[in-house]
Amino acid sequence: MQRGSKIWLRLAVLAVLIAVVGFTVHLGLLPWLEPQRLENEMGYLQALVRRQVWDAILILGGLYLTATLFSLPFGIFLSILLGFLLGRWLGTGLIVCSATAGALILFILVRWFLGRWIRSRLERYPEAATLAQGFEHHAFNYLLLLRLIPLFPFWLVNLVPALTSIRTRDYAMATFLGIIPGSFVFANFGASLRHFRLGNPWSPETVAALALVIALSLVPVLYRVWKKWGPGAGSRVPG
Secondary structure, eight states, X not given: OOXXXXXXXXXXXXXXXXXXXXXXXXXXXXXXXXXXXXXXXXHHHHHHHHHOHHHHXXXXXXXXXXXXXXXXXXXXXXXXXXXXXXXXXXXXXXXHHXXXXXXXXXXXXXXXXXXXXXXXXXXXOXXXXXXXXXXXXXXXXXXXXXXXXXXXXXXXXXXXXXXXXXXXXHHHHHHHHHTHHHHHHHHHHHHHGGGOOSSOOOOHHHHHHHHHHHHHHHHHHHHHHHHHHSTTTTXXXXX
């Protein structure tokens, strides 16, 4: 591709990204990006889901996308909230699509426009260099593993690949597939809270959902133990 074509392509992508951010601002989503505000508006959101489910999907999906794009630290809270409001299956689908879209937009921004600035900021995080090493070979499989097993913070796994040679298509696909299990676990837990009763909090559905959350939280610990003591110790993913 010629240099002039690349410039026009980057300008077109930048225009699309600005349009997405502008649409988010137009919807008035930015003031909602606080857990306390979401808690206060829970009744409104529940009523919106009952009356206008597509409007609710647009708002909640936009919130999740924006939170991912700006690397805000309450993705788990939002995942549980979407499960509670939309149910485990629709909630999971919206989480996966919104998080993938937000991560992909961030990936493009960093790779095409903010790479040098982001690289200078990540130098203060030793785990960033460790993380980048794994993308030297089999980048797709490495990212898929990192999405399946949260060995590093989600925001860091969103940023570092953009500074490597991984293809955009591989980044998007590995992200989409890799976050499905975790998204389901938290959306399922949120959905189980619909049946929460003070007199009988430990219903079978709630216990099963909580067990999945605990199991997911133990996966990184078990992986590190296996990496340290299992066959071929020391030759696997850094983390």
